[in-house]
Amino acid sequence: MPDFTGAGADNMRLAVLSGKGGTGKTLLAVNLAAIAKNTTYIDCDVEEPNGHLFFKPQDVQEQAVTVKIPQVDKERCNGCRKCVEFCNFNALAYPKEKLIVFEEICHSCGGCILVCPEKVLTEKEKIIGQVQKGTSEQVTVYTGILNPGEPSGVPIIKRLFALNKPKTDQKTIIDCPPGSSCIVMESIKDADYCILVAEPTLFGVHNLNMVYELVKLFEKPFGVVLNKCLEEENPAEKFCEDKDITILGRIPFDHELGILNSNAEVAVRSSAKYRAIFSALLEAVEKEVSHETTAHS
Amino acid sequence: MKQLLILSGKGGTGKTTIASAFIKLAKAKAYADCDVDAPNLHLITGWNTEPQKTDYYGLPVAEIDRELCIACDQCRQNCRFEAILVEEEYKVDPFACEGCGVCAYVCPVEAVTMVPAVAGDLMLYTDGENVFSTAQLKMGSGTSGLLVTEVKKQMRAATVDSKLAIIDGSPGIGCPVIASLSGVDMVLVVAEPSVSGISDLERIINTAAKFGIRTAVCINKFDTNMEKTEAIERFCQDHGLPCIGRIPFDPEAVTAINNGQTIVDLHCASGKAAQEVYAKTMELLFAEEVG
Numbered sequence: 001m002p003d004f005t006g007a008g009a010d011n012m013r014l015a016v017l018s019g020k021g022g023t024g025k026t027l028l029a030v031n032l033a034a035i036a037k038n039t040t041y042i043d044c045d046v047e048e049p050n051g052h053l054f055f056k057p058q059d060v061q062e063q064a065v066t067v068k069i070p071q072v073d074k075e076r077c078n079g080c081r082k083c084v085e086f087c088n089f090n091a092l093a094y095p096k097e098k099l100i101v102f103e104e105i106c107h108s109c110g111g112c113i114l115v116c117p118e119k120v121l122t123e124k125e126k127i128i129g130q131v132q133k134g135t136s137e138q139v140t141v142y143t144g145i146l147n148p149g150e151p152s153g154v155p156i157i158k159r160l161f162a163l164n165k166p167k168t169d170q171k172t173i174i175d176c177p178p179g180s181s182c183i184v185m186e187s188i189k190d191a192d193y194c195i196l197v198a199e200p201t202l203f204g205v206h207n208l209n210m211v212y213e214l215v216k217l218f219e220k221p222f223g224v225v226l227n228k229c230l231e232e233e234n235p236a237e238k239f240c241e242d243k244d245i246t247i248l249g250r251i252p253f254d255h256e257l258g259i260l261n262s263n264a265e266v267a268v269r270s271s272a273k274y275r276a277i278f279s280a281l282l283e284a285v286e287k288e289v290s291h292e293t294t295a296h297s
Numbered sequence: 298m299k300q301l302l303i304l305s306g307k308g309g310t311g312k313t314t315i316a317s318a319f320i321k322l323a324k325a326k327a328y329a330d331c332d333v334d335a336p337n338l339h340l341i342t343g344w345n346t347e348p349q350k351t352d353y354y355g356l357p358v359a360e361i362d363r364e365l366c367i368a369c370d371q372c373r374q375n376c377r378f379e380a381i382l383v384e385e386e387y388k389v390d391p392f393a394c395e396g397c398g399v400c401a402y403v404c405p406v407e408a409v410t411m412v413p414a415v416a417g418d419l420m421l422y423t424d425g426e427n428v429f430s431t432a433q434l435k436m437g438s439g440t441s442g443l444l445v446t447e448v449k450k451q452m453r454a455a456t457v458d459s460k461l462a463i464i465d466g467s468p469g470i471g472c473p474v475i476a477s478l479s480g481v482d483m484v485l486v487v488a489e490p491s492v493s494g495i496s497d498l499e500r501i502i503n504t505a506a507k508f509g510i511r512t513a514v515c516i517n518k519f520d521t522n523m524e525k526t527e528a529i530e531r532f533c534q535d536h537g538l539p540c541i542g543r544i545p546f547d548p549e550a551v552t553a554i555n556n557g558q559t560i561v562d563l564h565c566a567s568g569k570a571a572q573e574v575y576a577k578t579m580e581l582l583f584a585e586e587v588g
Contacts, residue, residue, distance in 0.1 A: 019335050021308005021468040026493065047469035048307055048500060050493035068377075088356055088398055104475070109377050109397030148503040151442060151472035178308040178468050179334030182439035185392055202555045203313065203337040210335060214436050235555065262491030262522040 012289045013172040015191035015220075019207030021178035023199040024227035024251065027261055029175035030054045031278045032285070035268045036171050037138040042160055044187040045177040046129065046144035046153035053264040057134025057141040063163075065144075065156045066125035067108045072099045076120040083112035083121060104151055129156050131163065137269075140170075153177075157186045180214045188215070193289050194222040195248065198236035205235045212243070221292040223248040225281060246288060249281040298327065298453075299582050300462045302481040302510075306501030308468035310489040311517040314550060316465035317341045317559040318571040319578070326459040329452040330431040331445045331477040332467035333417065339431055341557050348420035353432060353447060355416030355440030356396025359389045365408035372400035372409060392437045416440050421451055428455040442472035449480070461582075470504040478505060483582050484512045485541075485574075490525035498529065502536065512538055513581055515574045519543035539581060542574035 016029040026043075030051055033041035043051040070083075070092070077099055084092045084099075091106040092099065103126060113121045129146040142164060144156040164172065176187040188194055194215045198208040208224070215222045223246035226236055230253050240247050251257070257274065260267045267274035303316045313330075316338060320328050330338035339348075361372070363386045373381035380393035381400060389400075391414070401409040416438040422429040430452035432444050445467075452462060464481065467473045478484070484505045488498045498514070505512045514533050519526040526543065533540035547567035550560050560568040 020337075021305075021310075021335075022489075023309060045469075047471045047474075048493075048497040050307075050496060053492050053496055086398065086402070088396055107395050107397060109395065109399050110375070111397050111399045111402060114375070114399065114402060146471065148470055148500055149475070149507040151475055153471055154439075180436055181334045181434055181441050182392070182437060183471070185437040199309075201551055202340055202557065206337055206340060207335045210436075217436055258521055262489075262494070262525060264492030 010169055011171065012192045013174065013190060014193050014195055014285060015174040015176055015188040016195045016197060017176040017184060017188065017211050018178060018197040019180055019211040020199070020204055023197045023204060025197050026050050026054070026175055027267070028195065028197055028225055028227070028251070029173050030266055031268045031274065032282055033139050033173040034137070034266045035275060035278045035282055038170060039138070040140045040142065040164060040170055040172045041175065042142040042164060042172060043175045044144060044157050044160065045175055046146040046156045047177060049143050049145055051175050052132065052141060052143045054266050055136035055139060055141045057132070057136045060132050060134035063131050063159075064127045065129050065131060065159050066127050067155050068110065068123040069103050069106050069108065069126045070101055070112050070121045071124045072101070073120040073122070074098065076118060078118055080117060082115045082117060086111050086115045104149070129153065131156060131159050133163070154183055154186050157183065161190060180210045184214065185218070188218065188220060191220060193285065193292065194220045195285065196222055196224045197227050198224055199228045200226065200230065200234040200236050202235060205239050208236055208239060212245070221288070223285070223288055226250045228253040248284040248288065251277060298456065298459055298462055299483075300464060300481040301578065301582055302464045302466050302477055302484045303487060304466040304474065304484055304501055304505070305468060305487045306470065306497035307489060307494050310487045310494065311544070312487050313337045313341070313465055314554065314560060315485070315487050315515070315517070315571060315574070316463055318561045318568065319463050319575050321559045321561050322572060322575045323461055323463065323579070325461055325463050326426060327428045327452055327456040327462040328464065329429070329448050329462070330465045331448055331473065332465060333432045333434045333441050333444045333448065333473060334467055336431050336433055338465045339429070341554060341559055342429055343557070344422045344429060346422065346424070348422045348431070351419040352415045353417040353419045353444055354413050355438060355443060357411035358391045358394045358396060358414040359398070359400050359409050360412045361387050361389055362408045362410070363387070365406050367406055367408070369405060371403045371405065375399050375403045395439060417444050419444070419447055419451060421455055423455055426457060428452055430455065442476035445473045445476035446479070449477070470500050474501070474504065475508070478508045478510055481510060484510050485578055486512060486514045488514050488516050488529050490516060490519055490522040490529060492525070495525060495528060495532065498532070502538065511581075513578065514538055514540045515542045515544065516540070517544045518546040520545050541577040541581070542570060544570040544574065
């Protein structure tokens with residue numbers, strides 16, 4: 001077992017991201033959380049949350065996440081259309097003697113409520129998904145789940161982090177959504193260190209470059225884990241060498257790991273071989289984080 | 298023009314690999330990449346001309362004039378997105394700002410203006426006959442749904458004459474996916490045989506169903522977990538969804554992609570299976586709809 005004595009290693013917040021989907025974010029995040037023990041795992045991929053399928057958490061508590069949506073008192077609305085003109089998202093329309101609210105495109109900014117001169121608009125709470133908290137051995141598992149048909153998971157991610165203030169004695173592993181848009185940004189906001197997972201394909205490298213730009217933009221310290229490594233030349237590895245990016249470790253392309261993963265088993269809990277691989281990865285990350293903390297204090 | 302959208306829910310199941318194979322097989326004259334967050338289709342569609350680039354303006358971003366600001370705090374109190382930062386002076390976090398305009402509305406001294414902001418690049422490849430529409434969203438931007446709509450609009454506007462359009466979608470079920478669903482005739486979901494893959498498949502099927510769009514499923518890398526492949530086929534049967542083919546895991550697929558080729562450019566097992574899935578997809582897409 002690695003020794004967690006480095007500065008900042010006890011309560012570091014690690015975000016795992018990749019740009020491209022299916023490169024192994026959840027594989028890495030779940031196994032790092034499981035091997036580190038006494039950790040918090042947060043699944044921010046609220047559109048397709050999968051971490052809980054691996055952890056199968058117990059004693060799950062649920063909480064609905066709501067957003068505020070305007071509703072109109074039709075009797076008193078005089079059809080002035082001030083709200084329709086104000087709404088930059090085109091979530092309101094007044095086609096025929098009646099105000100219509102398009103709930104799916106409303107951003108809950110509250111502007112319409114402010115501009116209504118008759119004060120006939122009020123807000124109601126609309127459920128867009130939920131957050132769950134449970135435990136799996138020594139891991140506290142937080143999951144955000146967006147309901148199908150809802151456009152934005154950002155309020156769910158905000159809730160996940162509001163429930164999970166940084167603790168002084170626990171590591172947190174954040175499993176991010178794919179891409180590099182607002183929802184990924186929201187997920188890495190409070191991270192101390194970012195782990196980029198890359199696969200050895202042309203697509204993998206192109207998307208690695210995008211998240212590389214993202215973490216640089218947000219001035220986050222980061223390193224790369226190369227997943228699905230084969231004997232052949234690895235374009236993702238070459239990318240890291242060219243850009244002088246720290247390679248934290250390599251996960252081999254391996255049929256056994258593929259089967260464990262596709263059956264949603266936590267690899268480090270079922271095989272000594274993977275315990276060794278992920279322990280080494282965790283150790284490499286800790287070293288980097290300690291180094292970063294020392295360098296910046 | 299019939300529009301086919303390729304989705305997956307889970308990322309990395311092979312959307313772009315399948316889309317590029319279909320484009321090749323159909324000799325498609327109109328196609329688009331709606332994964333504006335992480336576009337890859339341009340890497341293997343063989344265009345060697347430069348695209349026409351247009352700035353994509355998302356929603357405007359608030360800006361505070363520090364000369365006019367009286368630090369009354371109204372903007373911060375009314376902003377629902379925590380986009381007003383109070384340091385030495387009042388400032389807007391451009392990444393958090395969603396462009397609603399509430400701060401400008403409540404400011405008593407008109408210190409806030411809404412400034413147009415470039416949120417990405419819209420790109421169009423065309424040779425007068427074939428059209429490929431794609432885009433790249435700017436880092437951290439929040440208007441991917443609108444950009445997806447623009448990509449599709451651009452494709453339709455540039456298309457001269459085509460019976461078929463193939464659209465590569467994005468992972469997930471959120472705004473870019475919802476925007477890509479509007480107006481398409483059919484969705485093909487590329488599923489992956491794993492516990493995660495099945496969970497994500499169900500979520501994307503539910504999302505497509507909410508918008509009432511016909512959906513078929515194919516299974517990629519089916520031989521990596523036979524038990525889960527069979528579970529997907531049972532799931533499709535139970536939900537009345539056509540499950541129109543299995544594509545094997547194929548190391549040659551990676552070779553093809555890494556050489557900028559599609560899987561049907563090589564004589565490989567995955568390419569052959571993709572041809573069969575393509576034929577069945579076209580049959581469904583062009584079948585007379587009942588009723």
